Amino acid sequence: MRSRWHILVVDDEEAMTESLAAWLREDGYTVDTASSGREAVEKARSREYAIYFVDLKMPGGLDGIETMMEIRKLQKEASVIIITAYATVDTAIAAMKEGAQEYVVKPCHPQEISLLVERIIRVKNLQRENAILRRKLTRQYSFHDLVSKSPRMAEIFELVREVASQRSTVLVQGESGTGKELVARAIHFSGDRGERPFVAVSCAALAETLLESELFGHEKGSFTGAVAQKKGKFELADGGTLFLDEIGDISPKLQVDLLRVLQERRFFRVGGTTEIAVDVRVIAATHRDLAADVREGRFRDDLFYRLNVINVHLPPLRERIEDVPLLAQEFVDRLAHELGREVSGISEEALRLLMDHDWPGNVRELENAVERALVTCKSGVLAASDFAFLSRAAGAPGGGASLPAGLTLQEMEKDYIAATLARLQGNVKAAAEALGIDRSTLYEKIKRYEIPR
Amino acid sequence: MLAVAPVGPAPGAALSAMETALGAAFGLPVRRVAAIDEPLAAFSSPRGQWSSVAFLEALLARVPPGASRLLGVTERDLFVPVLSFVYGQAQLAGRVAVVSLARLRPEFHGLPAAPPVLARRAAAEAVHEVGHTFGLVHCPDRRCPMSLSIDLPDLDGKTATPCAACRVLLEGSREMRTIRTRTEGDRP
Numbered sequence: 001m002r003s004r005w006h007i008l009v010v011d012d013e014e015a016m017t018e019s020l021a022a023w024l025r026e027d028g029y030t031v032d033t034a035s036s037g038r039e040a041v042e043k044a045r046s047r048e049y050a051i052y053f054v055d056l057k058m059p060g061g062l063d064g065i066e067t068m069m070e071i072r073k074l075q076k077e078a079s080v081i082i083i084t085a086y087a088t089v090d091t092a093i094a095a096m097k098e099g100a101q102e103y104v105v106k107p108c109h110p111q112e113i114s115l116l117v118e119r120i121i122r123v124k125n126l127q128r129e130n131a132i133l134r135r136k137l138t139r140q141y142s143f144h145d146l147v148s149k150s151p152r153m154a155e156i157f158e159l160v161r162e163v164a165s166q167r168s169t170v171l172v173q174g175e176s177g178t179g180k181e182l183v184a185r186a187i188h189f190s191g192d193r194g195e196r197p198f199v200a201v202s203c204a205a206l207a208e209t210l211l212e213s214e215l216f217g218h219e220k221g222s223f224t225g226a227v228a229q230k231k232g233k234f235e236l237a238d239g240g241t242l243f244l245d246e247i248g249d250i251s252p253k254l255q256v257d258l259l260r261v262l263q264e265r266r267f268f269r270v271g272g273t274t275e276i277a278v279d280v281r282v283i284a285a286t287h288r289d290l291a292a293d294v295r296e297g298r299f300r301d302d303l304f305y306r307l308n309v310i311n312v313h314l315p316p317l318r319e320r321i322e323d324v325p326l327l328a329q330e331f332v333d334r335l336a337h338e339l340g341r342e343v344s345g346i347s348e349e350a351l352r353l354l355m356d357h358d359w360p361g362n363v364r365e366l367e368n369a370v371e372r373a374l375v376t377c378k379s380g381v382l383a384a385s386d387f388a389f390l391s392r393a394a395g396a397p398g399g400g401a402s403l404p405a406g407l408t409l410q411e412m413e414k415d416y417i418a419a420t421l422a423r424l425q426g427n428v429k430a431a432a433e434a435l436g437i438d439r440s441t442l443y444e445k446i447k448r449y450e451i452p453r
Numbered sequence: 454m455l456a457v458a459p460v461g462p463a464p465g466a467a468l469s470a471m472e473t474a475l476g477a478a479f480g481l482p483v484r485r486v487a488a489i490d491e492p493l494a495a496f497s498s499p500r501g502q503w504s505s506v507a508f509l510e511a512l513l514a515r516v517p518p519g520a521s522r523l524l525g526v527t528e529r530d531l532f533v534p535v536l537s538f539v540y541g542q543a544q545l546a547g548r549v550a551v552v553s554l555a556r557l558r559p560e561f562h563g564l565p566a567a568p569p570v571l572a573r574r575a576a577a578e579a580v581h582e583v584g585h586t587f588g589l590v591h592c593p594d595r596r597c598p599m600s601l602s603i604d605l606p607d608l609d610g611k612t613a614t615p616c617a618a619c620r621v622l623l624e625g626s627r628e629m630r631t632i633r634t635r636t637e638g639d640r641p
Binding site: 013015018020022025026027107108109111113114 | 500536538539542585603604
C-alpha cells in the first residue's frame, strides 16, 4: 500500500508542485504540497513525510537548502530530493554536502523520478520492517507487561512462571518504581487464579482504622460513619489474589490481624461476630528492607516468615541498565500512540544519555521522562535535547530526587540522607562517605530521624 | 458512456483500437464524439511541446452530455512542467484524460512506421489514463495496463486488459457502481 507513504512537494511555482504531485498520486502516494520553505517546515512539524521534494530556488524566506536543513532539524533521517532548473555542479555538490539524498534537474525524465521514489520507499519499507521486527523482539523480552533482557529479570520471569499457580504467599521487594505491582499482576494473571479477581491495596495510603475496615470490611454501625455493611478487600479477592503494597508500613495491630488471616484463612469484619472464610492468595510488596525491620523490632518476625515464603527481589534499573533502550522504546511505542504524537524512536545520543542516568525513581521515572520528552518533542525522533531536564534534575539535591518546597532544614536533611541511603542500597559506610560525615554521625542521624534502611 | 474525441487530427485505426479496448476493459458503451480544436495556448515554445494540463482543461469544458468520461487523443508531444514528457495524463478520480500518440509511434524513435504497433500501444495507454479517472493508481503487475510505463519496453510489455486486482478495485469503486446502476436503470 503506497498510500500510507506521504510525500511533500515544495516549490514556489504552482505548476511544478501540481504536476509532480499529480504524477506521484498516480503512483499511489499521498502527496501534500507547499509553496514556500516556511510552509514546508510547518508541514514537517505536524507530519513525518517519507520524501521531501524541495525546489532549490525559492524567492524570499528559505531557499531549498535552508528548507532542507530546517526539515533535518525536525527529522534527522528525512529523505530530501533537491529539484532545480539550473544544473550546475556547484549547487549539486552543495545540496549533497548538506545531506540531500538526491538531486534532480527539471524537467526530469519520468523514469528518473519514479525510480528514485521507488528506491527510497524500498529502503523505508525495510526500515519499517526492521522496526516491526524490533518490536517483536521486544515482545520476546516481555512477560505480562514486564520488559527486560537482563539475566536477573529472566530468572525472575522464570520464578514467576513457576510459582504462578501455587497458593504460597509471595513477598516482592525492590525500590520504588521497579515494577513490584507488575510482578504481582504477572503472578496472578499467568496462574490458575488469572480468571478470578486481582485486588490491590496500598497499605501506606490509609490510616490504621481505615485500612482495617478496607481489608476486612465492616458491619453496619460498627463505628461512626459505618452506615451500611461493607465487604473488605479480602472478601472481594475471594478465589483470586490480594496485593498488599507497602506492607512494611502497617501498624503492629494490623500485623497481628493479617498474620491470623494468613494462618487460618478466616477473619471477622470490623464489628462483626460471624467468621468469614476466604480463599485468597496474598502477594505483599515493600521498598523497605523488611528483614532489617524485623531485626530492629519494627515488623513481626512471624508475619515476615509467613509473607516471605517466596521472595522476589527486583533489581533497581541502574543495575539492569541494558534494559533502558528496550524499555524506552516500549514507552515511546505506547505513549506516542496514547498522546497522539508521531514519534517513532529515540536517537543514539539520547539513548546514551538515558543509559548514563542513575534512575533513582527506576522504571517509573524512565516512563515519566519519556512521556515528558514526547510532549515537548518537535520531531519524529526523541533527541538528547528532549531529555535536557534529566541533567538539570541530576544536578539538584538528592541525586535526581527533587525536594518539594516548604521543608524545614531538618526535614531536608532527613530526606537527603534517606535518598542517599536508598541510592546506595542502605550501605551506611558508602552513604557516610557520599555525605562527607563520619559513620557514627550518620548512625546517630538515622536513629534520630528514624530513617528506615 | 465513455466518450473519445480526437483533439486535432488523429488516425482512425488507432482511435478504433482505443475504443474497442476501453469497451472491453470497463464494460461500458464507448462513443466517438466530434473532434475538438487543439488548445493553442497549450504550446510552449521554449520546450517545443504541449502542456497536457491545458489539454485537460480544454477537455473539461467539452464533456458531452451523458458521458461519464471524456478521453482526448492528440498527435502532439505532451509535457507537464516537472517532467520532460508524458505519454498521457488524467484527472485522478476525475472526468477527463488525454493520450498523446506522438511517442507511441515507432517513427518517433527512428524506427519504421508500424500502424498495428501504434494501435496496440494506444489501446493500452487509453485504458491506463481512463483507469486513473476511475481512481486506479499504478499497478505492480507489468502486464496490466495500469502499470507505470516510462519507456517503450514497459509500454510493449503491457496488455489492454486490466489485471484481476485492478478489475476488483474498479468494480468495487463507488463511481463504477453508480454508473452501472444508472446504465441498468436506462435499459428498457
